[in-house]
Amino acid sequence: PYAKTKDILSKAHNEGYGVGAFNVNDLEFIQAIVKAAVMENSPAIIEASEGALKYAGDGDVEKGAFILADMVRRYADAVSVPISLHLDHGHDLKHIMAAIKAGFTSVMIDASDKPLEENIRITRQIVEVAHAAGVAVEAELGRLMGIEDNVASAESVLVDPDEAKRFVTETQVDFLAPAVGTSHGAFKFKGEAKIDYERISKVKELTQLPLVLHGASGVPAQWVELAEKYGADLSGAKGVPDEVLQEAVKRGINKVNTDTDLRIAFLAGLRKHLAENPKEFDPRKYFGEAKDFVTEVVRDRMKMLGSSGKA
Ligand SMILES: O=C(COP(=O)(O)O)N(O)CCCCO
Numbered sequence: 437p438y439a440k441t442k443d444i445l446s447k448a449h450n451e452g453y454g455v456g457a458f459n460v461n462d463l464e465f466i467q468a469i470v471k472a473a474v475m476e477n478s479p480a481i482i483e484a485s486e487g488a489l490k491y492a493g494d495g496d497v498e499k500g501a502f503i504l505a506d507m508v509r510r511y512a513d514a515v516s517v518p519i520s521l522h523l524d525h526g527h528d529l530k531h532i533m534a535a536i537k538a539g540f541t542s543v544m545i546d547a548s549d550k551p552l553e554e555n556i557r558i559t560r561q562i563v564e565v566a567h568a569a570g571v572a573v574e575a576e577l578g579r580l581m582g583i584e585d586n587v588a589s590a591e592s593v594l595v596d597p598d599e600a601k602r603f604v605t606e607t608q609v610d611f612l613a614p615a616v617g618t619s620h621g622a623f624k625f626k627g628e629a630k631i632d633y634e635r636i637s638k639v640k641e642l643t644q645l646p647l648v649l650h651g652a653s654g655v656p657a658q659w660v661e662l663a664e665k666y667g668a669d670l671s672g673a674k675g676v677p678d679e680v681l682q683e684a685v686k687r688g689i690n691k692v693n694t695d696t697d698l699r700i701a702f703l704a705g706l707r708k709h710l711a712e713n714p715k716e717f718d719p720r721k722y723f724g725e726a727k728d729f730v731t732e733v734v735r736d737r738m739k740m741l742g743s744s745g746k747a
């Protein structure tokens with residue numbers, strides 16, 4: 437059934453496992469994620485960024501929010517596993533309000549590029565409105581490397597655990613995304629893939645909240661190789677290894693944001709189908725194989741994070 441992100445994450449927090457938060461822009465990805473959750477008997481968080489709302493609504497964010505929320509709710513209510521819908525990287529109050537009106541059960545306010553005082557002020561404002569509507573709030577502290585949507589932060593600023601304690605006390609957010617060394621996209625690390633485990637443990641201890649890991653895609657070699665076999669150029673792609681994610685979950689990460697892995701799997705499936713079926717022009721066939729690959733990569737992630745069987 438359509439569920440509250442807060443209920444999904446409270447259970448994961450109490451029982452110590454990770455739940456994938458999978459990004460969508462369209463119908464195929466929603467179908468693939470729901471199918472994977474059913475096959476794994478796993479909860480799932482579906483998330484849409486402001487860009488996804490614009491894409492689904494053909495430029496109209498509120499229309500996109502309602503289209504995506506209606507699709508997710510209908511697919512979720514047709515199955516027995518809990519599925520929620522979350523606004524990822526909300527920056528603009530208007531967009532956050534659109535998500536709340538459309539029935540998203542959680543929203544992220546990302547003011548991590550602002551000084552602490554301002555991040556607190558903005559986040560507190562969103563929490564007030566969201567909580568009044570029964571919607572949970574995620575915020576980010578510290579800064580990921582690379583581009584976060586259109587906010588380019590050259591270097592990563594790791595979260596300060598003491599600041600995190602103050603932040604959650606003063607804002608009353610429901611989930612916190614501490615920056616601990618990851619970054620968005622397919623090219624996460626120049627050298628060794630490492631994140632600051634100690635920092636995760638300290639933030640968990642001080643905040644006692646479900647924690648969120650952004651930039652958590654693994655960029656699995658098998659999918660990169662398959663996409664490259666059929667013409668993609670993903671040289672240098674590197675993600676967070678499974679064992680690193682599993683240690684992060686052990687230390688208190690419960691929501692694991694995954695976008696890039698689904699994009700690469702879809703790309704591999706699409707390229708493979710088109711290369712092998714030159715006569716095919718039915719989109720349900722070539723998008724069909726692409727979305728089956730997304731189902732597979734989501735199932736792998738649910739198994740790896742420990743949410744399989746936890747619905
Ligand atoms: O933290 C993440 C997931 O990041 P990724 O899947 O690139 O590791 N997201 O918030 C998804 C949207 C960011 C652009 O990909």
Ligand code: NA
Nearest residue numbers: 523524525544
């Ligand atoms: Na998010």
Ligand SMILES: [Zn+2]
Nearest residue numbers: 620650651693
């Ligand atoms: Zn993110």
